[in-house]
Amino acid sequence: xxxxxxxxxxxxxxxxxxxxxxxxxxxxxxxxxxxxxxxxxxxxxxxxxxxxxxxxxxxxxxxxxxxxxxxxxxxxxxxxxxxxxxxxxxxxxxxxxxxxxxxxxxxxxxxxxxxxxxxxxxxxxxxxxxxxxxxxxxxxxxxxxxxxxxxxxxxxxxxxxxxxxxxxxxxxxxxxxxxxxxxxxxxxxxxxxxxxxxxxxxxxxxxxxxxxxxxxxxxxxxxxxxxxxxxxxxxxxxxxxxxxxxxxxxxxxxxxxxxxxxxxxxxxxxxxxxxxxxxxxxxxxxxxxxxxxxxxxxxxxxxxxxxxxxxxxxxxxxxxxxxxxxxxxxxxxxxxxxxxxxxxxxxxxxxxxxxxxxxxxxxxxxxxxxxxxxxxxxxxxxxxxxxxxxxxxxxxx
Numbered sequence: 110x111x112x113x114x115x116x117x118x119x120x121x122x123x124x125x126x127x128x129x130x131x132x133x134x135x136x137x138x139x140x141x142x143x144x145x146x147x148x149x150x151x152x153x154x155x156x157x158x159x160x161x162x163x164x165x166x167x168x169x170x171x172x173x174x175x176x177x178x179x180x181x182x183x184x185x186x187x188x189x190x191x192x193x194x195x196x197x198x199x200x201x202x203x204x205x206x207x208x209x210x211x212x213x214x215x216x217x218x219x220x221x222x223x224x225x226x227x228x229x230x231x232x233x234x235x236x237x238x239x240x241x242x243x244x245x246x247x248x249x250x251x252x253x254x255x256x257x258x259x260x261x262x263x264x265x266x267x268x269x270x271x272x273x274x275x276x277x278x279x280x281x282x283x284x285x286x287x288x289x290x291x292x293x294x295x296x297x298x299x300x301x302x303x304x305x306x307x308x309x310x311x312x313x314x315x316x317x318x319x320x321x322x323x324x325x326x327x328x329x330x331x332x333x334x335x336x337x338x339x340x341x342x343x344x345x346x347x348x349x350x351x352x353x354x355x356x357x358x359x360x361x362x363x364x365x366x367x368x369x370x371x372x373x374x375x376x377x378x379x380x381x382x383x384x385x386x387x388x389x390x391x392x393x394x395x396x397x398x399x400x401x402x403x404x405x406x407x408x409x410x411x412x413x414x415x416x417x418x419x420x421x422x423x424x425x426x427x428x429x430x431x432x433x434x435x436x437x438x439x440x441x442x443x444x445x446x447x448x449x450x451x452x453x454x455x456x457x458x459x460x461x462x463x464x465x466x467x468x469x470x471x472x473x474x475x476x477x478x479x480x481x482x483x484x485x486x487x488x489x490x491x492x493x494x495x496x497x498x499x500x501x502x503x504x505x506x
Contacts, residue, residue: 116140117194117214118178118318123147123169126316126330129209130162131169140213147173181318188293188308190218190319201227204337206363212316212334218292221312226283227338230260231404232360234335234353235269235345236378243269243346243378246370248276250343253397255282262287262339264331265313269345269353271300278306285312287335289327291319332356340404341366343394347381354381361389366403368394421468421483428453432461433470433484441477 117140124131134143137156146152147169158166185192193199194214201224204211217223233251235243251261251273261277263270265286277284284307288296292313295301307313315321316331332352336342336359344367347353357367369391372379385391392403422430428451435450436442442450448458462478465471470484 113140114192114194114214115178116144118181118192119144119173119176120213121216121316122176122178122181122318122321123172124165124213126212126327127207127210127333128165130158130165131213132209132211135213136209144173178318181320184293184319185216185218188218188319190216190292192216193223199224201338203227204334207333207337210333211337214316216292216315216318217312219308219312220310221283221285223285223312223314223338226260226285226312227262229258230262230285230339231400232262232335232339232342232356233269233273233345234263234332234342234356236347236351236353237266237268237270238348238378239268239272239346240372240376240378242372242376243370244272247272247345248279250345250394250397250400251276251284252280252282254400255280255284257397257401258282259401260285262335264288264328264335264352264356265296265300265304265307266352267297267299271303273345274303274307278310283311285314285338287331287338288313288315288323289317289331290323291315291317291321293319294322296323328352329355333359336360336363336365339365341368341400343368343370343400344382344385344391345370346372346376346378347385348377349380349384351381354385357385357389357391366392368392368400368403370394422470428457429461429464432458433465436471436478436480436484438480438485441474441479443477447478 120131120140120143131143134146134156138153147166150166150170152158182192192214199222231254233247235247247269254261255277260283261273262285263273265274265288274284274286286304286307290296292315295304304313316334329352332355336356342356342360342365344353344357360367367385369382369385371386371393372382386393394400422433425433431451432447435447444455444458448455451458462471466473469481471478472481
């Protein structure tokens with residue numbers, strides 16, 4: 110392993126991810142010199158630092174004593190993982206959009222190629238305490254995105270994240286889990302089986318070396334990586350204070366699309382989504398085609414327009430429909446009255462009454478013709494799931 114890779118592996122162990130001060134040193138002098146600055150406590154002459162940053166440098170020097178990059182790499186090799194660095198073929202250039210907050214390196218586990226996977230990718234995130242509605246929506250979106258050739262990126266957490274990963278896997282599609290802990294640490298433990306499946310078929314990603322356990326700050330910090338790797342972020346469910354909203358904020362800062370799924374107005378789990386839609390200009394999402402339209406190629410990935418359902422009465426040709434509309438809402442009517450109301454002759458009325466009766470819209474009584482329950486229904490069907498009768502097909506005059 111080269112000195113630069115060893116230095117970057119060490120930096121992932123001694124500093125918190127995405128530290129702007131450390132990235133300034135790396136940009137100025139390279140990762141090896143940055144490591145030397147931590148070891149000696151001496152900064153390059155033209156790298157400014159305030160007292161808080163000097164204190165961080167001292168903390169990193171203490172952590173450096175326990176850092177064992179060679180052992181981390183050996184552990185990584187045992188589970189067939191790898192370390193990728195800026196400039197590597199697998200390094201996604203979209204991470205450079207993070208500027209001074211970009212990762213020093215990334216630890217990967219799984220057969221997927223990170224850069225290739227992120228070329229067409231969408232982040233699907235949301236609440237850990239998700240509702241059945243939210244988990245169903247996340248799984249359906251992820252599955253359909255995978256079917257359409259898109260990679261689903263999420264954070265491997267309970268609730269929406271796990272549902273999104275499972276939805277993509279169910280469609281035999283790629284999914285990338287960006288973790289706040291080492292790629293060999295199953296957290297949360299209840300998702301251990303999910304992580305094993307992602308490891309076998311796709312990709313786990315972390316800024317921290319193997320064996321690292323998570324803490325709250327790292328969950329928030331890793332959200333910027335989720336946002337940077339993807340073309341856009343879909344928030345399926347989020348309470349008023351939610352890590353998913355943090356991911357949406359990062360996506361907005363990076364110029365990525367921010368999308369949100371509406372939920373019941375009584376649901377706490379959708380308060381954050383509704384705020385994104387109302388106050389932050391997020392795109393409202395109700396189907397997968399709308400996600401692809403938002404993040405896809407301009408003019409090439411447009412969502413097909415929604416069509417109103419075709420009701421049985423819509424299939425009637427104009428004269429037959431005019432006769433149906435001529436019926437009073439209650440009570441029977443004779444052919445003569447219907448002919449006047451519809452503006453047609455009696456011969457036409459008699460022909461159309463037979464057609465409407467065969468279709469189940471009207472029925473004959475001792476005092477004339479009247480609407481059936483089907484005819485009175487605005488949908489024109491007693492059972493919305495039933496197929497329209499053959500008699501409803503339009504016929505030439």
